[in-house]
Every structure is written in structure tokens, then in C-alpha cells.
Amino acid sequence: MTRDDAWAALAAVPDPEIPAISIVDLGIVRALECDGDHVVVTVTPTYAGCPATELIREDITRALTVAGAATVTVHTVLAPPWTTDWLSEDTRARLAAYGIAPPQGKAGDGTRPLVFRPRIRCPRCGSTATEQLSAFGATACKALYRCGDCREPFEYFKPI
Amino acid sequence: MNDITDDSALCAEHFRYVLRIADGSLILAQRLSEWCGHGPVLEEDIALTNIALDLLGQARLLLAHAGRLEDRGRDEDALAYLRDEADFLNPTLVELPNGDFAQTVLRTFFYAGWQQALWEGLLDSRDPTLAAIAAKSRKETRYHCEHLAEWILRLGDGTDESHARMQSALNYLHPYVAELFAPDADDAAAAAAGLGPEGAALRAAWDAAVLPVLVDATLEVPAPTPFRSTGRLGRHSEYLGFLLAEMQSLARAHPGATW
Numbered sequence: 382m383t384r385d386d387a388w389a390a391l392a393a394v395p396d397p398e399i400p401a402i403s404i405v406d407l408g409i410v411r412a413l414e415c416d417g418d419h420v421v422v423t424v425t426p427t428y429a430g431c432p433a434t435e436l437i438r439e440d441i442t443r444a445l446t447v448a449g450a451a452t453v454t455v456h457t458v459l460a461p462p463w464t465t466d467w468l469s470e471d472t473r474a475r476l477a478a479y480g481i482a483p484p485q486g487k488a489g490d491g492t493r494p495l496v497f498r499p500r501i502r503c504p505r506c507g508s509t510a511t512e513q514l515s516a517f518g519a520t521a522c523k524a525l526y527r528c529g530d531c532r533e534p535f536e537y538f539k540p541i
Numbered sequence: 542m543n544d545i546t547d548d549s550a551l552c553a554e555h556f557r558y559v560l561r562i563a564d565g566s567l568i569l570a571q572r573l574s575e576w577c578g579h580g581p582v583l584e585e586d587i588a589l590t591n592i593a594l595d596l597l598g599q600a601r602l603l604l605a606h607a608g609r610l611e612d613r614g615r616d617e618d619a620l621a622y623l624r625d626e627a628d629f630l631n632p633t634l635v636e637l638p639n640g641d642f643a644q645t646v647l648r649t650f651f652y653a654g655w656q657q658a659l660w661e662g663l664l665d666s667r668d669p670t671l672a673a674i675a676a677k678s679r680k681e682t683r684y685h686c687e688h689l690a691e692w693i694l695r696l697g698d699g700t701d702e703s704h705a706r707m708q709s710a711l712n713y714l715h716p717y718v719a720e721l722f723a724p725d726a727d728d729a730a731a732a733a734a735g736l737g738p739e740g741a742a743l744r745a746a747w748d749a750a751v752l753p754v755l756v757d758a759t760l761e762v763p764a765p766t767p768f769r770s771t772g773r774l775g776r777h778s779e780y781l782g783f784l785l786a787e788m789q790s791l792a793r794a795h796p797g798a799t800w
Contacts, residue, residue: 429677430598459602460673462680488680515584516688517591521681525584541680 382449384415390448391422394440397433398520401479404437408467411458418451425463428521428541464488465540476538477504482526484540501537503528513537551734556610557630558731559671560620561773562659563603564631567621568781569652570596571788572639581642588688592649595681602674622792626782633770634717636781643696643703644710650689651714651751655721656682658746662738671737690754697758708760715763720770721747740773 391413392405404410404424412423422441426434434457442453465484468476473483482504500509503526510529518525523536573593580586604617615623635652639645660679666672696703721740728739755762770778792798 426598426677428595428598428681429602429674430594430596432594458673459670459677462673462677464680515587516684516691517584517588519587521591521595539684541684 382415382418382420382445384413386448387413387415387420387422387445387450390444391441394437394444397436397440398522399476399479399481401475401481402472404441406469406472406475409437409463418449419454420445420450420452421454421456423456423458425458425461427463431521433520463541465538468538480504480535481523482535482537484538486540488540501526503531503533504535505533506531511535551730552610554727554730554734555668555736556607557727558736559603559607559610559668561630561727563600563607563620564629565635565652565656566596566603567600568629568631568784569635569649570594570600571784572635573645573649575639576645585642589645589649592685592688595678595685599674599678599681602677606670606674618792622789626777626785627775629772629777629781629785630775631772631781632717632720633772633778634714634720636772636778636784637714637717638780640710640713641706642692643706644713646689646692646696647707647710648714650686650693650754651718651721653682653685653689654747654751655743657686657750658743659738661746662743666737667735668737675737686750693754693758693760697755697760704759707758711755711760712763716766716768717770719765719768720773723769723773725773 388405391410392403394404396402396404396407399407407427409424409427410422411425412421414421422445424437424441438455441455445453466488468483476483482501485499485501501511501513502509503511506528508528508530511526512529513524514527514534515525517523518536522539522541524539525534526537527534570593573589573596576586576589577593578586580589600621601617604620608615608617608620632652634648637648639648657679660675660682663671663675664679666675693707697707698704699707722744724741725739728741731737732739732742752762772778772781
């Protein structure tokens with residue numbers, strides 16, 4: 382199996398929590414090596430406690446096996462730590478189209494002030510008259526917001 | 542791993558150093574998860590359990606690493622579920638009961654503020670795995686600190702009732718903070734070996750992050766007392782045994798069980 386085939390197979394594996402984007406879009410696939418029909422994939426977790434991590438490993442193995450790999454090894458690395466800065470413009474646009482406000486601004490180096498709340502743009506109507514309802518959402522990576530103009534609630538992908 | 546694990550005495554210290562950090566995350570995760578389904582409002586139920594999940598993720602990475610350092614075949618589950626009370630090295634602060642929401646929030650803020658300083662200090666650890674876990678965790682801990690600080694401001698500088706409860710939580714918890722910065726031979730040896738900072742070195746960063754929030758919240762910081770809790774030495778309050786009995790019951794009743 383070629384590297385291109387393997388990348389194509391991985392690019393079709395959706396994120397279990399946000400199926401509008403793939404695990405490649407999410408930036409968690411850090412390396413890929415093909416040795417004949419043996420494929421070695423290196424992934425990094427989004428959050429340390431993300432419960433989807435093990436499901437993603439199974440999905441990777443299944444997708445590559447279906448695409449023709451004889452054996453698949455999935456390694457996990459922690460460094461460099463995953464960041465939302467790795468999401469491409471295209472991925473951000475697809476998140477917004479799916480109804481999740483993409484992370485705003487750079488995740489930075491961890492030195493921003495303790496209490497800081499940017500204005501988040503509503504993915505539905507584009508208004509910035511929005512308010513946070515909950516600092517955490519259905520998953521650790523998201524917060525819950527409501528738009529003051531269209532009145533719809535929406536999720537916000539927090540920069541990290 | 543490189544030369545830092547060659548010396549067996551240093552290796553034992555290394556194991557204990559990682560275990561102390563791991564156990565702090567694990568025990569606080571267990572305490573916070575007690576709020577699942579009991580939060581005062583749905584949003585806070587979700588927030589506290591999400592923070593618990595982040596802490597559990599840290600604990601898992603750290604315990605797995607500790608198990609590899611120890612090299613006696615214990616994985617993260619064995620270390621979490623099959624050790625007894627005196628083998629846990631978490632500070633007493635994190636094993637205290639949750640109390641009310643004010644006490645839960647303040648305790649978690651105190652520990653998250655300490656973790657934040659610790660993660661910074663571990664970024665250039667000679668142990669690359671520990672440095673990687675720190676680099677990952679500090680980004681999560683920052684969100685915890687931010688969220689908890691907002692509640693301390695809101696409740697401390699809120700109604701008479703919320704202020705009284707937050708002040709009462711501060712009076713109860715404050716004596717247990719000293720342990721986080723107490724000088725200690727294990728910590729000093731780890732620091733000398735370049736593994737990471739000792740607790741005592743984290744005081745200034747903690748004060749700078751935590752005290753302004755307490756002041757803004759109109760809370761009065763109690764005077765220091767000579768009391769020192771000793772959880773990090775394996776001598777715990779009466780609360781840890783009950784916590785472990787609950788946390789470990791399933792794994793001990795059904796050894797090797799998997800989902």
C-alpha cells in the first residue's frame with residue numbers, strides 16, 4: 382500500500398465527536414510510515430483525557446485494513462502537544478458550516494491573562510452579540526454559547 | 542529513557558516524584574466526579590465533570606509513566622486500583638470532602654493554581670515524558686483556573702450568603718495549602734536531579750496567580766498556622782480510605798475486568 386493510499390484512507394476517518402471533519406483535518410495524525418503492507422501511524426491526543434482516543438485508534442486500524450493494509454500499528458506521542466492552531470482555514474470553515482464556531486485567535490503560549498473572554502461569532506448568522514452559557518460543553522474541547530440576534534444556541538471550539 | 546534511570550536509588554525517587562503528581566490528579570478527579578448528576582446547575586455539573594476528566598487523563602498518563610519507571614509490571618490500573626491508602630502520595634488538600642460548591646471550587650482552584658506553576662516548572666525537565674505531559678496539561682489547567690476564578694469572584698463578591706460560604710471554605714482549606722510548598726527531602730532530590738521543581742519553589746508563582754483573585758473576591762486570607770498536613774508522605778486524613786474504598790471497589794471485586 383502506498384503512502385498516498387494510506388493518507389487517503391485516514392482522511393476519510395471522521396472525528397467521532399465532530400463527524401464534519403476528519404482526524405487528518407483535526408491534526409492528530411502526526412506521522413505515517415508504510416513498509417510494504419504494514420502501516421505505522423503516529424497520533425497525538427487532543428485532550429489528555431479525551432475518551433474518543435481509543436475509538437479513534439480502532440477506526441484508524443479498521444480504515445487502513447479495509448484500504449489494503451495487512452497490519453497496522455498505532456503509536457501515541459504527546460509532544461508537541463496538540464493545538465487548535467493546527468486546524469486549517471478550510472477545516473475552520475467546515476466547522477462553522479456544521480454549526481460549531483471555530484476557535485478564534487491563536488491558542489498562544491499559555492501566557493494570556495487569567496480572565497479573558499473574546500467575542501465569539503455566531504456560526505449561523507455571523508453576529509458577535511453572543512454570550513457564553515457554559516464554559517464547558519458536551520466535550521472538553523467545546524463551550525456552549527447563545528446568539529443574541531438569531532437566539533440560537535451553538536457550540537464553540539475553544540482554542541487550546 | 543536516558544541515563545537518569547540508571548541509578549536505582551534515583552529511580553525510586555523518580556518514581557515517587559511522578560507518583561505524587563499523578564496521585565494529586567487522580568484523587569481530585571475522583572472527588573470532582575462525585576458531583577456528576579449533583580451540580581447546582583447543569584452547566585456546572587458539566588464543567589466539574591469535564592475538569593475531572595482532564596485530571597483523570599493527566600493521572601492516567603502519569604501513572605502509566607510511573608509504572609514504566611518502576612519496572613515491576615504495574616500499569617496505570619494496577620497503580621490506581623490496587624494500592625492501599627499509605628501508598629498514595631497526594632497532598633491531603635485534594636482528598637478532603639467536597640463540602641458545598643464554594644468549597645469544591647476553591648479547593649480545585651488552589652490545586653489547579655499549584656499545578657499551573659508545576660507544569661511550567663516541568664517544561665524543561667530532564668525526563669522528556671514528564672515534560673511532554675506538563676506541556677499538554679498546562680493548556681487544560683489554564684482553562685480550569687480561568688473558570689474556577691470566575692466562580693470565586695462571583696461568590697466571594699456576591700450576596701452575604703455566598704460571601705460567607707466562600708470565606709468559610711477559605712478558612713477551612715487554607716491550612717492544607719502549606720503542604721503544597723513544604724520542603725521535603727524527596728522533592729529536593731528530584732529537583733537536584735533536574736526532574737522538576739520542588740514544591741517549595743512554586744510558592745511565588747502560586748501566590749501571584751491565586752492571591753489577587755481572593756482579594757478581588759473580597760475574601761480575607763487567614764494568617765498562616767503551624768499545621769502541616771502529610772498526604773504527600775503517605776500519611777493521610779481519615780477521608781482517603783473511604784474515597785479509595787469506593788473508587789477501587791469494582792476493580793477489586795472483579796480483578797481484570799474490562800469494558
